[in-house]
Amino acid sequence: MRTGDSIREPLALPAADATPSGGLQTAADALMETLSAIARRQHEHRERTSSRLSAVLTSELLPDDLVELATYYLAKAQRDLGLTDASRRGMQRVASARGRLASAARRGLAHLSRLSGDFPTAVEAAGGLGWEGRHHRVLGDVWWVQGDMERAVAAYLAGRSEAEEHGVVDETAMVQAHLAFAVSFSDPLRAGDELDLAERLLSHLSLRSSEMTARTAVLVRDAGFAADLPGRAAVLLAEIGVSGLLIDIAHFMAGLPLSEHTARARWIDGEQQTRERWRHLVTTRRNHLATTQAFHTCAVRWSTRRDYDRRSWTGWSAPRN
Incomplete structure (x- = not known):
């Protein structure tokens, strides 16, 4: 099921490998493998997702109107794997096709600019994304990296309001996780409330990247306060790099x-x-x-002194005549 530009996963995930024993033979085989790879992408390593979708596209069995679906999610997996050039080529193909995923692909290109450190280009790209391209979230992702948490928080708040207005629950949850992350740097006390809301919104969804964002926000909030922070950070680092x-x-x-x-x-x-x-x-x-x-x-010290004075007073008795 689609919500916004993402595919919501069913309660029962498809088999880990939907490829027939004889390999992809028909358009139906290619479609099933594509949907399985996309639905399971939050539960499998990105290399596995990339491999499965690459095989589908190489087979050339998908109908033309579904090629951009596989291309887009392959490009997302490649981005997460650090294959920036390949990801950019895929996103550009989808954006140029001007289909249903064109806005998402343009957002993907903005993210790639951000990840490569070309922040002015990312900001410029965000200006043309609009709601469909989740412009506020893209801007928030740029501003927090600059250390400008005030502008990041403002962008995420605007993005959350816009997502709520459109009734897109996964985007609302995603932006809330990002908001909690930004707030955790500048206002640890407020961060607790934002994290609670993020947890509630994410609890009914399967958005692993946003869950990781929220977990990272907890570490940021606790920095300087929690003695076990290094161990918790090491565990998370091993998962996300x-x-x-x-x-x-x-x-x-x-x-x-x-x-x-x-x-x-x-x-x-x-x-x-x-x-x-x-x-x-x-x-x-x-x-x-x-x-x-x-x-x-x-x-x-004040409490200790008060207790001492109280004990001294109660133990004192006036001299008798």
Whole structure:
């Protein structure tokens, strides 16, 4: 079932491999394998999805009006695998066809620009996406990488409102997860409410990438507060990996220089201002922690002193005449 530009998975997933024992022989075989690969993409490694859809397209058995469906989801899998050039070619073919998935493909091209560090191009592309291309979510995804959480949150809020107006439940849940992620950097207290809402919205869906976004948001919210954070982060990292841009951001947050051999991204406001934004988020969190710890220490001392004074008073008796 389709909701927006995605395929909602049935409660009972199709078989892990819908290919007949003799291989793809008919258009019906190709269609079944395509739908199975797409429906199971949240439950299989992207390499498996890519392999299955590549085989379908190579067979040339799909009807022309379904070729763009397989091409689009193959391009999405290739993007997640870091096969940027192949993904871009696929997205461009789908966008040029101007079919039902053209808006989604244009959004895919904007995401590819963002992932390659070409942020001005991503912003420019987002301007022409409109609701069908989920323009607000695309912009939010650009702004948070710049360390500009205020603009990211505003974009995600606009995207959530738009999704609610159109009654698209999976987009509402997806944007909410992204919103919770952005808020977790700048306002850990508010993040709890946003994460609760994201969890409720995602609970009835199968959107693994958004679930990972929400789990990452929990780690961001807890940074500096939770002693078990490194272990939890290691578990999540093993599941999702890390991209080059996130390595850049880690250097910015730590106040460390980038390697001379690092490919430089095209930041919206330049590298220095982006670096300063990320560093400011870190120092703000540290200052908040220091203030909280100082308050807690004073409260403990005051409570201890009060208990001591109470014991001293109750144990004292006036001298008798």
